[in-house]
């Protein structure tokens with residue numbers, strides 16, 4: 594047992610358009626430099642996590658979005674005097690102009706099929722098969738995913754925190770998730786578990 598003196602509250606926010614593309618930021622300085630991530634930071638005293646998430650998205654990407662709470666992460670790091678609690682938020686839309694800041698270089702990435710969904714992985718072949726088996730599902734149904742500007746690069750999982758590949762598929766599937774990961778002092782992820790509610 595380790596008795597932590599405190600828990601530090603953070604936020605992380607993602608804009609996901611048409612379930613097809615997600616805005617990530619390349620962290621140019623500070624914690625996580627050189628990694629791609631959602632936009633976020635510390636919850637300031639007197640702020641709710643939602644207020645902090647809205648503020649950080651504006652500060653780091655220059656946009657406003659109707660953020661919704663979509664998951665919770667809890668990190669423990671060897672040797673750290675605090676544990677980290679990160680509220681994850683998502684939005685399907687935004688207003689403003691996505692802009693690079695001193696801290697983050699924003700870029701759109703395509704939400705890969707293989708990340709969707711974690712609990713029911715589908716290969717392209719499986720997907721075709723499902724489609725063929727359901728004659729009701731015609732190409733005409735539903736709005737077309739946004740294709741302007743595509744193809745976009747795939748989500749750069751190798752340049753992201755190691756936990757991300759486990760919960761991002763849950764976020765893309767609209768399943769509220771909770772997760773815990775234990776890191777050593779060199780940021781290597783030693784142990785983890787993730788759990789999710791059914792899709793909302």
Ligand code: 6OG
Pocket residue numbers: 603604605606623624625630631632633634635668679754755756757
């Ligand atoms: P600033 O230093 O920019 O806040 N963060 C993590 N995000 C993920 N996906 N995995 C982790 O695994 C993380 N640890 C921290 C929270 C840091 C930002 O980085 C996020 C904040 O959005 C260990 O103020």
